[in-house]
Amino acid sequence: MQRLLGRLTALYRTTAVRLSAIYLLLFAVCAAFLVFYVSSMSEGLLQQQMREAVAQETEQIERVFDNNGMNGLLRTLERRARQPGANLYIIASPTGEVLAGNVAAIQPGVLDNEGWTETPFRYQRYQEEARGSNRPMAYAQVTFLSNGLRVLVGRDLGEPENFRKLVRQALMVALGVMGVGALAIWYLIGRNALKRMDRMSDASQRIMAGDLSQRLPTSGSGDEFDRLSESLNTMLGRIEKLNEGLKQVSDNIAHDLKTPLTRLRNKAEAALAGNEKADHRVALEEMIGESDQLIRTFNALLMISRVEAGQAPAEMSAIDISGIAHDSAELYEPVAEDCGLKLVTEIADGVEIKGNRELVGQALGNLIDNAIKYAEGSDDPEIRVSLVPREGDVVLSVADSGAGVPDDKRDEVVKRFVRLDASRSKPGTGLGLSLVGAVMEMHHGRLELDTTHPERENNRGLTVRMVFPVRPD
Numbered sequence: 001m002q003r004l005l006g007r008l009t010a011l012y013r014t015t016a017v018r019l020s021a022i023y024l025l026l027f028a029v030c031a032a033f034l035v036f037y038v039s040s041m042s043e044g045l046l047q048q049q050m051r052e053a054v055a056q057e058t059e060q061i062e063r064v065f066d067n068n069g070m071n072g073l074l075r076t077l078e079r080r081a082r083q084p085g086a087n088l089y090i091i092a093s094p095t096g097e098v099l100a101g102n103v104a105a106i107q108p109g110v111l112d113n114e115g116w117t118e119t120p121f122r123y124q125r126y127q128e129e130a131r132g133s134n135r136p137m138a139y140a141q142v143t144f145l146s147n148g149l150r151v152l153v154g155r156d157l158g159e160p161e162n163f164r165k166l167v168r169q170a171l172m173v174a175l176g177v178m179g180v181g182a183l184a185i186w187y188l189i190g191r192n193a194l195k196r197m198d199r200m201s202d203a204s205q206r207i208m209a210g211d212l213s214q215r216l217p218t219s220g221s222g223d224e225f226d227r228l229s230e231s232l233n234t235m236l237g238r239i240e241k242l243n244e245g246l247k248q249v250s251d252n253i254a255h256d257l258k259t260p261l262t263r264l265r266n267k268a269e270a271a272l273a274g275n276e277k278a279d280h281r282v283a284l285e286e287m288i289g290e291s292d293q294l295i296r297t298f299n300a301l302l303m304i305s306r307v308e309a310g311q312a313p314a315e316m317s318a319i320d321i322s323g324i325a326h327d328s329a330e331l332y333e334p335v336a337e338d339c340g341l342k343l344v345t346e347i348a349d350g351v352e353i354k355g356n357r358e359l360v361g362q363a364l365g366n367l368i369d370n371a372i373k374y375a376e377g378s379d380d381p382e383i384r385v386s387l388v389p390r391e392g393d394v395v396l397s398v399a400d401s402g403a404g405v406p407d408d409k410r411d412e413v414v415k416r417f418v419r420l421d422a423s424r425s426k427p428g429t430g431l432g433l434s435l436v437g438a439v440m441e442m443h444h445g446r447l448e449l450d451t452t453h454p455e456r457e458n459n460r461g462l463t464v465r466m467v468f469p470v471r472p473d
Contacts, residue, residue: 024182031178035171042167050139050155051116057087058141058153065145073151074100088123088138088154096150102126103152111152114144120157196225212240264290316443319357321468322349325387325396328361332368336383339376343368346386353394353468355443360466363439367398367464370433374402378459392470399452399463410449436466444469 140154271283452461
């Protein structure tokens, strides 16, 4: 019993059950009002129809008296009194004594005034036992004839009263059934909501215990619980990705930064062991170079972390990506020429997107720098920077003729500190494509890697595309 009470209490605490209870109460009030309104209107309509029928019959009786006299009136009333469901008929003397009709007794004072009775009166038919205050009641119209006699034509109130009771009874039964159904629905809705909340609570407990792969359950109905779960699941996915990135960065720092730090230590130790000032100077210059490389690595890591966390150094706004592409190509063209490379541009003018100018420029600069690095010394020393608007997207790409990236390694090279064996001899940190990928994710775009010259066996090259949506989500 206590468990059941506890369950009901928990049900009542849910918003869905409370709202259902409020709606049920409002429904009950409206239903009760509807019952009384319909029954009263029905009874009033029947009484109005009854009055019209009695008035019409009274006019007919008056015409019969005028045309056929007293004998015709008696024959007419006698014939009508024998019909099933007959009205009440009385012919009384001027003193109110009942002379003829189908009514044995009538409440005193009813025949004293001509016209409609002001209030319902009690009467007794022939062959009916006197029932005191339980005798039936009726409305009637009294007419004074020219010979002084009084004629009463009335209608029993049992029919509208019974109709009113029948309507109320039917409505009450219908409302009772609907009320039971509403209570059942109320319970089921509350129970379902409570079960869903329990499942969400269980998932939340597992998430708080450290399992960030857990997700809040959804039913597929698309209701407010599903929308809330989907929003929280998106947030959890973001948190899981950031947490995984943090873990990866920690592992990468411990693994990949160990080598430059070891070189710094060895150079410092060699400088201490040397006796010549020239040796000291060379060692210090090399240590400064290693330190600069470490600073660049940490700056890149910091930038990637800020971008992935949504903490961009500037807000998103409408930017001229054509101008960014032209500026970057112009900046790196002398560097490419010094390396014996030709930088070719195919940039459409006047293209705008919504984005971060600084981050897009830095990402494009990383791609051009990588292209120059890996295309140097190739058979086809050319780098191509292109900007092409297409339906729904803007594609900014950098293509080189270097060694390229194998198809099975393209998902790996966009991760932090990942460098293929062929590129170990090249300077770099392995963070360039990671930064570009983070920038594209921030802009709701995508990063695509493809082969520049698929028909070649060697030096197939790499084409990196930054695909920006014209209207980001």
